[in-house]
Amino acid sequence: LTFLGLESSCDDTAAAVVRSTPDGNEILSSVVAGQTELHAPFGGVVPEIAARAHAEKLDLCVEEALEQAGIGLDGLDGIAVTAGPGLIGGVMSGVMCAKGLAAGSGLPLIGVNHLAGHALTPRLTDNLPFPYLMLLVSGGHCQFLIAKGPEEFTRLGGTIDDAPGEAFDKVAKLLALPQPGGPAVEAEAAKGDPKAISLPRPLLDRPGCDMSFSGLKTAVLRARDQIIAQYGGLPRAKRADLCASFQAAVADVLAEKSRRALREYLTSAPQHPALAVAGGVAANTAIRASLETVCGEFGAQFLAPPLRLCTDNAAMIAYAGIERFRAGARDGMDLAARPRWPLDKTAPALLGSGK
Ligand code: ATP
Ligand code: FE
Numbered sequence: 001l002t003f004l005g006l007e008s009s010c011d012d013t014a015a016a017v018v019r020s021t022p023d024g025n026e027i028l029s030s031v032v033a034g035q036t037e038l039h040a041p042f043g044g045v046v047p048e049i050a051a052r053a054h055a056e057k058l059d060l061c062v063e064e065a066l067e068q069a070g071i072g073l074d075g076l077d078g079i080a081v082t083a084g085p086g087l088i089g090g091v092m093s094g095v096m097c098a099k100g101l102a103a104g105s106g107l108p109l110i111g112v113n114h115l116a117g118h119a120l121t122p123r124l125t126d127n128l129p130f131p132y133l134m135l136l137v138s139g140g141h142c143q144f145l146i147a148k149g150p151e152e153f154t155r156l157g158g159t160i161d162d163a164p165g166e167a168f169d170k171v172a173k174l175l176a177l178p179q180p181g182g183p184a185v186e187a188e189a190a191k192g193d194p195k196a197i198s199l200p201r202p203l204l205d206r207p208g209c210d211m212s213f214s215g216l217k218t219a220v221l222r223a224r225d226q227i228i229a230q231y232g233g234l235p236r237a238k239r240a241d242l243c244a245s246f247q248a249a250v251a252d253v254l255a256e257k258s259r260r261a262l263r264e265y266l267t268s269a270p271q272h273p274a275l276a277v278a279g280g281v282a283a284n285t286a287i288r289a290s291l292e293t294v295c296g297e298f299g300a301q302f303l304a305p306p307l308r309l310c311t312d313n314a315a316m317i318a319y320a321g322i323e324r325f326r327a328g329a330r331d332g333m334d335l336a337a338r339p340r341w342p343l344d345k346t347a348p349a350l351l352g353s354g355k
Pocket of ligand 2: 114312
């Protein structure tokens with residue numbers, strides 16, 4: 001099966017062509033047009049600007065993805081599009097574009113949950129069989145999920161306030177580093193000492209897999225102000241120490257909560273010891289390393305996607321569309337854009353910080 005995927009739920013416009021056969025999966029093309037420069041003057045993603053940029057860029061991305069894949073619409077078996085969750089204007093642009101393509105070509109249309117796209121990525125890259133434990137850790141979400149099927153996810157716990165990606169972005173802002181904050185903070189952290197500044201490890205004293213990251217961000221703010229008061233400014237070396245200490249705190253919390261999630265998951269699926277991580281924060285080398293160590297303790301397989309498949313992309317959407325299609329799903333021209341769309345339908349409404 002060969003699918004075109006479209007993604008426009010946040011600040012990346014993306015289109016990709018993925019082929020999946022019994023022999024394996026192949027990403028024939030994956031085009032991502034970011035909007036970092038457009039939002040830079042505002043210090044965060046501006047929904048109206050994002051929606052307009054998506055509407056302008058989607059067609060071009062699709063053309064480019066098809067051209068790079070060396071395929072026309074007639075070579076496809078379906079069109080998958082992110083139908084939520086995300087910023088409503090962007091999601092609507094994507095859904096409308098996909099509907100137009102499907103109507104014009106007669107191809108099946110499949111709406112995909114953006115989070116399912118992230119959560120199914122280890123199947124795209126490694127053919128990981130169900131079930132597996134997934135830590136989805138991104139700009140807007142942070143949750144442990146047991147992935148049992150393309151549309152079957154059980155949530156074990158998650159953040160009760162900010163997502164770690166959001167915390168990285170806010171810390172970058174506090175320290176006058178560029179956005180997106182994750183890569184910038186990681187680069188600074190490499191020059192600092194992770195033990196230099198003592199920061200909290202929120203919620204580790206409480207049982208379960210729930211996490212909290214907003215206090216950590218406040219602690220960084222306080223530590224920064226102390227340094228400024230003491231030195232009359234923020235010396236480079238201190239900024240690097242702050243980044244390293246913050247990153248270590250996030251990594252510690254994710255590692256300890258992963259231990260608990262693995263313990264809980266393995267009681268239900270002892271024959272499938274695997275933890276996969278996905279989402280933008282999964283691009284972080286220190287976090288990957290600490291999760292790999294945890295998996296080692298449990299004799300569990302650790303899977304982390306290549307960096308370009310951690311952050312938003314359309315290959316994961318095309319692939320999730322293929323999985324839904326194989327499971328018999330089809331969407332019609334009434335496919336709706338859903339700004340909120342929890343993966344686990346049985347979980348309480350509060351999921352991550354939501355965006
Ligand atoms: P969601 O998927 O929850 O809707 P999103 O699509 O905005 O949110 P992603 O594109 O998956 O999120 O991830 C973007 C986030 O990942 C940003 O907050 C960014 O700072 C963070 N990030 C990217 N690279 C790194 C890194 N190396 N270290 C830490 N965080 C990172
Ligand atoms: Fe995402």
